[in-house]
Amino acid sequence: MSPFLPFTCKLETFIEDLQNIVNENKTTITKLLAQQEKTYQNFVKPLEIMEENLEEFFTPLSHLNSVNNSETTQKIYTQSLPIITEYSTQLSQNLAIYEAYKTIQQKEKNLSKEQQRVLELNIQNFELSGAHLDTQTKARLQDINIKLSELSNNFSQNLLDATNAYEYIIDNEEDVSGLPQSEKEHAKFEENGKIKYKFTLQMPSYIAYMTYGNNRKIREELYKAYVTRAPQNAQIIDEILSLRDEMAHLLGFSNYAEYSIASKMAPNTQSVLEFLEELVEHSHPQAKKELQTLQTIAPHPLESFDTAYYSEKLKKEQYALDEEEYRPYFEQQSVVKGLFKFLEKLFHLEFSPIDIELWDDKAQAYDVYENKKLKARIFLDLEARESKRGGAWMHNWQSHSQTLNGDEKLASAFVVCNFPPSSPTQPSLLRHDDVVTLFHEMGHTIHHILSEVQESEVSGVNGVEWDAVEFPSQFLENFAYEPEVLKLFAKHIDTKEILPNNMIDKLVQTKNFLSAMGMLRQLEFSLFDFKLHMAPHKEKEVQHLLDTIREKTALIPTPSYNKFQNGFAHIFAGGYAAGYYSYKWAEVLSADSFYAVIDEGIFNSKTAQNYLHVILHRGGSQSMQTLFIELMQREADTKQLLRLNGIHE
Numbered sequence: 001m002s003p004f005l006p007f008t009c010k011l012e013t014f015i016e017d018l019q020n021i022v023n024e025n026k027t028t029i030t031k032l033l034a035q036q037e038k039t040y041q042n043f044v045k046p047l048e049i050m051e052e053n054l055e056e057f058f059t060p061l062s063h064l065n066s067v068n069n070s071e072t073t074q075k076i077y078t079q080s081l082p083i084i085t086e087y088s089t090q091l092s093q094n095l096a097i098y099e100a101y102k103t104i105q106q107k108e109k110n111l112s113k114e115q116q117r118v119l120e121l122n123i124q125n126f127e128l129s130g131a132h133l134d135t136q137t138k139a140r141l142q143d144i145n146i147k148l149s150e151l152s153n154n155f156s157q158n159l160l161d162a163t164n165a166y167e168y169i170i171d172n173e174e175d176v177s178g179l180p181q182s183e184k185e186h187a188k189f190e191e192n193g194k195i196k197y198k199f200t201l202q203m204p205s206y207i208a209y210m211t212y213g214n215n216r217k218i219r220e221e222l223y224k225a226y227v228t229r230a231p232q233n234a235q236i237i238d239e240i241l242s243l244r245d246e247m248a249h250l251l252g253f254s255n256y257a258e259y260s261i262a263s264k265m266a267p268n269t270q271s272v273l274e275f276l277e278e279l280v281e282h283s284h285p286q287a288k289k290e291l292q293t294l295q296t297i298a299p300h301p302l303e304s305f306d307t308a309y310y311s312e313k314l315k316k317e318q319y320a321l322d323e324e325e326y327r328p329y330f331e332q333q334s335v336v337k338g339l340f341k342f343l344e345k346l347f348h349l350e351f352s353p354i355d356i357e358l359w360d361d362k363a364q365a366y367d368v369y370e371n372k373k374l375k376a377r378i379f380l381d382l383e384a385r386e387s388k389r390g391g392a393w394m395h396n397w398q399s400h401s402q403t404l405n406g407d408e409k410l411a412s413a414f415v416v417c418n419f420p421p422s423s424p425t426q427p428s429l430l431r432h433d434d435v436v437t438l439f440h441e442m443g444h445t446i447h448h449i450l451s452e453v454q455e456s457e458v459s460g461v462n463g464v465e466w467d468a469v470e471f472p473s474q475f476l477e478n479f480a481y482e483p484e485v486l487k488l489f490a491k492h493i494d495t496k497e498i499l500p501n502n503m504i505d506k507l508v509q510t511k512n513f514l515s516a517m518g519m520l521r522q523l524e525f526s527l528f529d530f531k532l533h534m535a536p537h538k539e540k541e542v543q544h545l546l547d548t549i550r551e552k553t554a555l556i557p558t559p560s561y562n563k564f565q566n567g568f569a570h571i572f573a574g575g576y577a578a579g580y581y582s583y584k585w586a587e588v589l590s591a592d593s594f595y596a597v598i599d600e601g602i603f604n605s606k607t608a609q610n611y612l613h614v615i616l617h618r619g620g621s622q623s624m625q626t627l628f629i630e631l632m633q634r635e636a637d638t639k640q641l642l643r644l645n646g647i648h649e
C-alpha cells in the first residue's frame with residue numbers, strides 16, 4: 001500500500017465529511033479527557049493524530065481553492081471556515097486539555113525531546129491566549145482582542161480610502177517621456193480627444209512614476225501625497241499601542257515586544273535590538289558611499305523623492321541588465337532537473353517522477369528518496385493559469401511521524417509557482433528571479449519533507465518559530481547565484497552554451513546594487529517597530545522615536561510632513577507587530593550557514609551534511625536557537641549577511 005494519500009477531494013460531500021470528522025473528534029476529545037490516568041501515549045498522541053488527520057483532509061481543498069479556484073471551491077471553502085473556526089476555538093479554550101498537558105509534563109519524566117516540545121508548545125499556546133487566567137481577566141482580554149481587530153481594520157480601511165482617493169493627471173507628453181512603454185500604456189487614457197496619463201498611489205503606478213518620472217515637481221507631489229495618507233491613523237496607532245501594552249501586562253509580560261518574541265526564536269528583546277543595531281552600524285559607512293555615488297549623477301542635492309529615480313538611472317548606467325537575455329538559459333524543465341541534481345549532490349536526494357492523475361495536466365508528482373530510502377512525495381505545479389492565485393508558495397500536506405502503533409508515516413508537500421505557461425510550440429522560459437523563487441520554495445519543501453521527527457506537531461515546518469521559518473528557504477535561495485550551481489543547468493536553449501561567468505557576475509552585482517541603503521531602510525522599519533513595542537509610546541512620542549532612529553538610518557533628511565507610520569500596515573494591520581525584524585533575523589541565519597558551506601566547498605562541505613541532519617531532519621522539534629547553535633557551534637554572525645549583500649566595512 002502506498003504510504004502517500006492519493007490526491008482526491010470530493011467537493012460534493014466535502015462539507016458533510018468535514019462536519020463528520022469534526023463531530024467525531026469532539027466525541028474522541030470527551031472520551032480522551034474521561035480517562036483516569038492520562039499519559040502522553042493515551043492522551044497527547046491520539047489528540048495530535050486527530051488534528052493531523054483533520055489537516056490532511058482539509059489541505060487538498062485549500063490547495064484546490066488556490067490553484068484551481070472556481071465558484072464551487074470558493075463556496076465550499078467559505079462554508080468550511082466557520083466549522084473549522086468554531087472547532088478550533090473550542091479546542092483552544094478547553095482548559096481540561098491544558099490541565100492534562102500540564103500534569104503529563106510534570107509527571108512523565110522519560111519523554112523524548114520531541115514529545116517535550118509538543119507539550120511545551122501546546123501549553124504556551126494556551127498561556128499566550130490567556131485561556132488559563134481568571135474569568136475577569138479573560139473577559140478583558142477578549143474585549144481587547146475584539147477592539148484590536150476593529151482598530152486594525154479601520155487602519156487599513158483608512159489607508160485604502162486615502163490611496164484610492166488620489167490621482168494625478170499628466171497631460172504633457174514630456175513628463176512621461178522617461179517611462180518604459182509598458183508603464184506608459186498602463187497610465188494612458190483619452191479625454192476630449194487628448195491623450196493623458198493617470199498616476200495613483202497604488203503600488204505599481206506610484207512606483208512607476210517615482211522610478212522613471214523625469215518631472216521632479218510631480219515626483220515631489222506624488223511622494224507628498226503618499227507619505228501623508230490617512231492622518232486619522234495617528235489616533236488609531238495610539239489606541240492600538242495602549243491596548244497591546246495592556247494585553248501584554250495581563251498575560252504577564254512587561255511589554256508587547258516581550259510577548260511577541262515569547263513564541264519566537266529570538267531569546268530576548270535585548271538580543272533583537274543588538275542584532276539590528278549591529279547591522280545598522282556596519283551598513284552605515286557603505287550606505288553613505290552609495291549615496292555619494294548616487295549624488296554624483298544628480299544635478300541637485302538629493303531628496304527623498306529623488307532616490308528611486310536616480311537609483312534607476314545609475315543602475316542602467318552601471319549594469320544594463322536585460323532580463324530577457326537570461327530567459328533562454330532558464331528553460332523551466334531544465335531548471336527543475338538542475339535543482340534536483342543540485343539537491344542530489346548536496347544532500348543525496350533522488351527525485352523520481354511518478355505517473356498519477358492530478359488536478360491539472362501540468363502538475364507533476366515525484367517520490368523523493370534520501371540515501372536510496374523512500375522519504376516523501378512532492379507535487380509541483382509551476383505554471384500560471386487563470387484559476388491560480390498569484391505568487392509562489394509551499395503547502396505542506398502530510399508530515400513525517402510515528403503512528404500510534406509505531407509505524408513510520410511519510411511526508412508530502414505542494415510546490416506552487418506562477419511561471420510562464422509552456423505550450424507544445426513554446427517552452428516556458430524563466431527569469432533569474434523565477435529560478436530564485438523555485439529554490440526558495442524548494443528550501444521550504446525539503447525542510448518539511450526530510451523531517452525524521454516522530455511527532456507530527458513538531459515535524460518538518462510544524463512548530464518552527466515564526467522568525468526562523470524563512471531560514472531554510474533563504475539558505476537554498478542563496479545557491480541560485482552560485483556559478484558552481486547555476487552551471488549544473490543554465491544552458492542556452494538554442495546554442496547550448498552554458499551561462500557565462502560575466503552574466504552570473506552581473507546577476508550578483510545587480511542584486512547588491514545600493515544594498516547598504518536598502519539594508520538601512522529595512523533596519524529603520526525593524527527598529528521602529530520593535531522599540532515602539534518595548535515601552536508605552538503616546539502621541540508625539542511615536543514620531544519622536546522614529547526621528548531618533550532616523551538619526552542613524554536615514555542619510556537624507558526626511559521631510560517633516562512625512563508620516564510614514566500612518567501607512568505602516570505590516571505592524572498596525574498585519575501580523576508583524578514587534579516581528580518585522582524577523583526578515584533580517586532569518587536572513588542572518590541563512591547567510592551565515594550558507595557561507596560556511598561555500599567556504600568549505602559546496603559539494604564537500606561538512607556543514608551541508610550537518611545542515612541536513614540538524615536543521616532538515618529535526619524540523620520544529622527544538623527551538624531553532626538550539627538547532628542553529630548545534631549546527632554552527634556558535635551564535636549567528638551578522639557579518640555574513642553583510643557579505644551576502646556585498647556590504648564591506
Ligand SMILES: [Zn+2]
Nearest residue numbers: 440444470473
Ligand atoms: Zn518563504
